[in-house]
Structure formats: structure tokens, C-alpha cells
Amino acid sequence: MSCPTLSDPLRRRLGLSVVCLLSAVGMAAAQPASSGADVPRTPWGTPDLQGIWDVRTITPLQRPVDLADKSVLTEEEAREYATRAQLRRVRRRDRSVEQRDGLSEVDRVPYDDFWTDAGSTVVSDRRTSLIVDPPDGRIPPLTAGAQERARRARETWLRPMRPIRERVRGRSPAHAPWDLGLSERCLVGLSSGPPFTPGGYNSNVQLFQTPDYVVLLTEMVHQVRVVPLDGRPHLPPHLRQWHGNARGRWDGDTLVVDSTNFTDKTGSFSTAGLAMGSALSLHLVERFTRVDADTLLYEFTVDDPATFTRPFTAAIPITKATETLFEYACHEGNYAMINMLAGAREQERASTGLDPAR
Numbered sequence: 527m528s529c530p531t532l533s534d535p536l537r538r539r540l541g542l543s544v545v546c547l548l549s550a551v552g553m554a555a556a557q558p559a560s561s562g563a564d565v566p567r568t569p570w571g572t573p574d575l576q577g578i579w580d581v582r583t584i585t586p587l588q589r590p591v592d593l594a595d596k597s598v599l600t601e602e603e604a605r606e607y608a609t610r611a612q613l614r615r616v617r618r619r620d621r622s623v624e625q626r627d628g629l630s631e632v633d634r635v636p637y638d639d640f641w642t643d644a645g646s647t648v649v650s651d652r653r654t655s656l657i658v659d660p661p662d663g664r665i666p667p668l669t670a671g672a673q674e675r676a677r678r679a680r681e682t683w684l685r686p687m688r689p690i691r692e693r694v695r696g697r698s699p700a701h702a703p704w705d706l707g708l709s710e711r712c713l714v715g716l717s718s719g720p721p722f723t724p725g726g727y728n729s730n731v732q733l734f735q736t737p738d739y740v741v742l743l744t745e746m747v748h749q750v751r752v753v754p755l756d757g758r759p760h761l762p763p764h765l766r767q768w769h770g771n772a773r774g775r776w777d778g779d780t781l782v783v784d785s786t787n788f789t790d791k792t793g794s795f796s797t798a799g800l801a802m803g804s805a806l807s808l809h810l811v812e813r814f815t816r817v818d819a820d821t822l823l824y825e826f827t828v829d830d831p832a833t834f835t836r837p838f839t840a841a842i843p844i845t846k847a848t849e850t851l852f853e854y855a856c857h858e859g860n861y862a863m864i865n866m867l868a869g870a871r872e873q874e875r876a877s878t879g880l881d882p883a884r
Contacts, residue, residue, distance in 0.1 A: 582645030589655035589663030700870035712856035721826035803833030
């Protein structure tokens with residue numbers, strides 16, 4: 527694999543070199559065998575990455591604690607793992623239905639059971655985590671500075687997706703729309719990344735390709751990234767973007783997308799609805815390798831020295847989708863914005879004994 531060169535101190539670059547060496551060993555096991563004859567190509571000669579790709583898998587991002595010493599499952603263990611995952615979904619559905627006694631049959635359909643589509647199988651090489659480096663398959667610890675920022679944030683905010691009624695009483699001011707999270711406002715977030723990861727639903731991405739550009743469209747939050755391939759430099763450091771400033775290049779038959787210039791309005795890395803740290807110092811490298819007609823290996827390396835104690839890398843073999851993309855019409859936050867802000871003001875009046883009519 528080819529690793530990025532960072533404009534950081536020499537110590538940081540040397541540390542990343544070691545990480546890249548370890549990542550190469552891990553991803554050698556993660557990458558399916560490739561046959562050049564099976565890889566479709568564009569008229570201009572590069573691998574054809576176009577199409578809709580299905581990112582779903584029940585393999586977790588991080589290795590479960592009870593599998594700490596096991597990096598790969600046997601075939602039998604993989605089947606058992608999938609069976610247990612299905613049983614958990616059934617129990618969750620049944621528990622949700624029990625809590626909805628007295629409702630109509632339509633209303634009794636649990637949200638999770640009706641809407642989610644997280645897949646039913648582990649990744650093809652049966653790894654126990656999508657993370658291939660560090661070797662323990664876990665997200666590295668937060669730096670001391672990131673932990674302190676998180677502690678201060680908790681004094682003002684609870685988890686971004688919690689109901690507004692649980693965040694007032696002096697915790698979340700909600701004075702204006704920008705006091706609410708971007709995902710609450712249906713702007714960015716969830717599993718769309720970057721980097722994109724498997725989610726509960728809408729885990730698809732569509733790639734478009736020309737000799738000069740690649741376009742990445744995620745089904746979740748209908749996010750579009752236009753990546754130039756002409757060698758232009760990144761934007762100046764003072765220009766920041768929600769999805770970062772992406773620049774692409776070909777490393778042999780692998781498309782490399784290098785992104786910097788993220789903003790502190792987004793998290794450095796988000797998983798399970800929890801944004802970790804600020805993305806101001808994030809350097810993200812994504813790699814797309816067409817393995818065969820039906821498989822695309824997606825790899826990403828998160829390097830953010832202000833948030834994580836070391837970089838980490840994940841590898842996800844994704845497959846050609848059989849369906850089209852569907853609209854992700856997240857408008858609840860927009861329609862409800864007036865109600866959320868008005869509700870916060872109402873609770874403030876109630877807590878101070880003021881007349882709600884005033």
C-alpha cells in the first residue's frame with residue numbers, strides 16, 4: 527500500500543510509517559484475491575469503479591471485547607455469529623411490539639425492524655472487526671486534550687441525538703438552529719462520513735467517473751463529494767468544509783482520495799451516532815480498489831493527532847448492489863426546528879416561574 531506524506535513533525539511522520547507498515551500486513555489479509563482480467567476498465571484505461579455499491583455487513587467496526595484474541599472467525603463461527611445477530615434483531619422487535627400493546631397493527635411495526643437494513647453476513651474474509659490496524663481491531667484512545675474537550679462539551683450538551691426535552695435545563699441552550707447538531711438539522715452525519723461506514727440503513731454509495739473527476743454519492747443524507755484528479759493542491763488552510771477538501775490520484779489500479787481542511791463543526795470520526803473530537807486536524811486517506819466484477823475494496827485511514835493517540839485503518843470489501851439508490855428525505859429536523867426552539871424557551875419559562883403567555 528502507499529501511505530500519505532504528512533506535513534507534520536518528523537516524529538509524527540516516522541510514527542505513521544510504522545503504522546503504514548503494520549496496516550499493509552493487516553490489509554494483505556483483508557484484501558480478496560484480485561484477477562486483472564476480472565477488473566472492468568474505462569475507455570481511458572483506469573479501473574472502472576462506477577456503479578452502486580452495497581456497504582452492509584454485520585462485522586462491527588471495532589472488535590468485540592469477548593473476541594479480543596481472535597482476529598478471524600472460522601466458517602462455523604461466522605454462521606453462528608450471523609445467527610446470534612438475527613436473534614438479537616428478533617428479540618428487539620418482539621420487545622418493541624410488547625411495548626406497543628393496544629396500537630393498530632401498522633403502528634405496532636417497530637421502527638428498527640421496519641426501517642433498518644444492516645445486512646446479515648460478516649465480511650468475506652470473516653474478520654472480527656473492520657479495523658485492521660491497530661492489531662487489536664479497536665479505535666485508539668482519545669488524546670488527553672480530546673478527553674478534556676469532551677468533558678467540557680458534556681457540561682453543556684448531552685448526546686446530540688437525545689430529545690430536546692432532555693437537553694434543556696441549562697445544558698443545551700438551543701438559542702438558535704446552530705446550537706443543534708448538524709445531524710439533528712438533517713445536514714450531515716450518520717454513516718455517510720467521510721469516511722462512510724456500514725449503518726442501520728441506506729448503506730449504499732454510488733461512484734461516477736471521468737478522466738478528470740470521481741464523484742462519490744452516499745445514499746445516507748444524499749451527500750455528494752466531487753474529487754478532482756488533476757493534481758491541483760488542497761485549498762488554503764483557512765478554507766474549511768464539512769466534508770473536507772478532497773483530492774484524488776491513481777496509485778497503480780487503486781484510487782486514492784486524500785482529504786484535509788475539515789471543520790470543527792463536524793466530528794473527527796463518528797460511530798454509533800457519537801462524534802469523536804473536532805475534525806480541524808483530521809487527515810483522511812481513502813483507497814478504492816476494484817477487486818473483480820462484483821467487489822470493491824474500500825479502505826480508510828484516519829489520522830488526527832489532536833483527537834486520537836495514533837492513526838487507525840479499516841478495510842471493507844463492498845459488493846455490487848442489485849438495487850438503485852433511494853432518496854434519504856431527512857426533513858424532520860428542519861420542520862421541527864421552530865418547535866424545538868420554542869419548546870426550549872417554554873421550558874426555560876417554566877423553570878423560572880415566568881408566565882408562559884409572556
